[in-house]
Amino acid sequence: MGGLATAAILSKEGQKVLVLERHYTAGGFTHIFKRKGYEWDVGIHYIGEVQRENSILRKLFDYVTDGKLKWADMGEVYDRIVIGNRHFDFVKGAENFKNQMISYFPEEQHAINKYVDLVFKAVKASRNFYISKAIPPFLNKLVGRFLRKPFYNFSDKTTDEVLRSLTSNETLIKVLTGQYGDYGLPPKQSSFIMHASVVRHYFNGGSFPVGGSSQIVGTIDPVIAASGGSILVNAEVEEVIIEKNTAIGVQMKDGKKILAKKIVSNAGIMTTYSKLLPSETVEKHRLKAQLKKVKPSVAHASLYIGLEGSPKELQLPKTNYWIYPAEGDHDSCVERYINDLSQPFPVVYLSFPSAKDPDWSNRYPGKSTIDIITLLPYEAFKKWADTSWKKRGNAYETFKKEISERLLKELYNHLPQLQGKVNCYELSTPLTTQHFVNYGRGEIYGLDHSPSRFKQKFLVPRTPIKNFYLTGQDIVTAGVAGALFSGMLTASAISGKNVLKKL
Numbered sequence: 001m002g003g004l005a006t007a008a009i010l011s012k013e014g015q016k017v018l019v020l021e022r023h024y025t026a027g028g029f030t031h032i033f034k035r036k037g038y039e040w041d042v043g044i045h046y047i048g049e050v051q052r053e054n055s056i057l058r059k060l061f062d063y064v065t066d067g068k069l070k071w072a073d074m075g076e077v078y079d080r081i082v083i084g085n086r087h088f089d090f091v092k093g094a095e096n097f098k099n100q101m102i103s104y105f106p107e108e109q110h111a112i113n114k115y116v117d118l119v120f121k122a123v124k125a126s127r128n129f130y131i132s133k134a135i136p137p138f139l140n141k142l143v144g145r146f147l148r149k150p151f152y153n154f155s156d157k158t159t160d161e162v163l164r165s166l167t168s169n170e171t172l173i174k175v176l177t178g179q180y181g182d183y184g185l186p187p188k189q190s191s192f193i194m195h196a197s198v199v200r201h202y203f204n205g206g207s208f209p210v211g212g213s214s215q216i217v218g219t220i221d222p223v224i225a226a227s228g229g230s231i232l233v234n235a236e237v238e239e240v241i242i243e244k245n246t247a248i249g250v251q252m253k254d255g256k257k258i259l260a261k262k263i264v265s266n267a268g269i270m271t272t273y274s275k276l277l278p279s280e281t282v283e284k285h286r287l288k289a290q291l292k293k294v295k296p297s298v299a300h301a302s303l304y305i306g307l308e309g310s311p312k313e314l315q316l317p318k319t320n321y322w323i324y325p326a327e328g329d330h331d332s333c334v335e336r337y338i339n340d341l342s343q344p345f346p347v348v349y350l351s352f353p354s355a356k357d358p359d360w361s362n363r364y365p366g367k368s369t370i371d372i373i374t375l376l377p378y379e380a381f382k383k384w385a386d387t388s389w390k391k392r393g394n395a396y397e398t399f400k401k402e403i404s405e406r407l408l409k410e411l412y413n414h415l416p417q418l419q420g421k422v423n424c425y426e427l428s429t430p431l432t433t434q435h436f437v438n439y440g441r442g443e444i445y446g447l448d449h450s451p452s453r454f455k456q457k458f459l460v461p462r463t464p465i466k467n468f469y470l471t472g473q474d475i476v477t478a479g480v481a482g483a484l485f486s487g488m489l490t491a492s493a494i495s496g497k498n499v500l501k502k503l
């Protein structure tokens with residue numbers, strides 16, 4: 001998303017841009033795949049703010065797609081938090097959200113009002129922080145500190161610290177942090193700013209791209225092509241070519257060299273600095289020391305399910321389900337599971353993409369899909385890291401089967417009408433993510449969203465190497481919106497144009 005957005009914005013400035021993608025299909029985590037007559041989205045289940053035509057995010061999407069990408073609203077309830085046998089709905093509209101939470105926790109009215117207030121305040125402080133990432137270095141020296149300071153008041157604290165300053169009601173804390181899977185870190189480890197930005201992002205509900213996630217690349221492609229640029233797939237960059245501390249092109253895996261005036265990496269900072277830059281450059285700028293200051297995010301498993309019957313016939317909801325164990329806070333549930341994978345999953349996320357896309361049944365009549373996601377540590381799969389895709393051996397397949405069956409059981413617990421309707425399923429593991437998206441430890445969201453991540457001044461578009469830039473979730477935050485916004489920052493840093501003002 002970050003690379004495509006950078007390319008589209010620069011194309012609109014008249015530049016000719018080539019996007020190189022190592023996978024056989026473009027889009028990164030916004031790509032889709034097809035098997036056995038079904039189609040699954042990988043890294044998009046819902047996006048906030050796009051249903052409001054005048055939101056910055058919607059304007060940015062309209063800008064990079066020439067208004068061609070259409071959105072389907074998920075309806076009143078975007079997330080359902082399930083804890084044991086109780087459930088709590090996140091409803092559209094901040095006021096409605098507050099009232100709904102107060103109806104579940106009437107004695108916590110004051111805490112809930114204050115919480116929503118803090119979420120808005122934190123997000124308000126974010127805008128200048130991100131702008132400081134793109135302004136020219138001399139200006140940054142003058143005003144950067146003042147732009148960033150209000151943000152640190154929120155980003156330095158963990159989500160848990162902020163919530164505990166408002167309430168001691170454990171269930172309320174567990175419910176309000178029930179979207180932590182959207183950024184991968186439980187409350188005691190995550191920065192409150194990340195929590196607040198996700199919560200605020202969905203306050204006005206969730207939307208899904210009409211026609212599925214592939215519409216993102218499908219609608220951006222013509223914008224890039226209009227300026228003479230293009231997207232190449234099966235095009236793996238081996239190394240960035242650097243001469244006299246200036247990036248001049250890329251060396252491709254197939255031996256070809258491609259020269260360009262500016263090079264942008266959307267491969268994630270870990271991959272970029274540890275695999276794609278020459279070792280002399282990495283040493284010269286002590287880039288390994290930078291990487292030690294950040295951590296890769298957790299990895300995940302996703303069960304992609306194909307079902308017989310339309311979403312309507314199967315009564316599939318549009319709402320996402322976040323299923324949590326009845327006992328323990330999120331952090332202790334994660335810890336218990338990481339130490340022993342046979343313990344209950346700390347989170348199970350059910351998403352119903354075919355029910356969210358109004359065009360689905362035109363394309364796939366009489367069929368439906370469901371995705372189930374949970375955390376899965378890379379370490380559990382390390383022993384198979386040297387094997388190749390589809391040939392990882394029986395032990396790997398058995399482990400996958402075990403996890404798939406546990407996840408299916410969760411599905412049937414909550415939607416018993418689906419018993420006997422599942423046609424096929426396939427589980428992705430951290431090695432799948434490593435294989436297809438090139439994240440070294442199969443991480444789901446790039447870098448961890450801890451308080452210290454937001455303090456790192458190197459997570460910006462400009463690098464110490466002339467004409468070499470970064471983009472993508474690592475320089476803003478995880479999420480399609482974060483990655484899209486990163487493209488705007490990188491394009492602004494390259495072109496010197498204030499794209500935000502233009503929007």
Ligand SMILES: Cc1cc2nc3c(=O)[nH]c(=O)nc-3n(C[C@H](O)[C@H](O)[C@H](O)COP(=O)(O)OP(=O)(O)OC[C@H]3O[C@@H](n4cnc5c(N)ncnc54)[C@H](O)[C@@H]3O)c2cc1C
Binds near residue numbers: 045237276472481
């Ligand atoms: C399971 C899952 C569910 C998600 N759900 C949501 C959601 O509902 N809503 C939401 O907003 N966000 C969601 N996200 C997050 C969101 O998808 C990502 O944060 C975002 O798409 C990341 O974009 P990016 O620009 O950082 O690039 P990425 O998508 O990470 O893409 C990086 C690209 O670089 C390519 N690459 C790497 N190395 C090379 C190389 N050497 N040569 C050429 N190409 C290379 C990769 O193949 C890849 O295409 C989800 C993510 C996952 C994994």
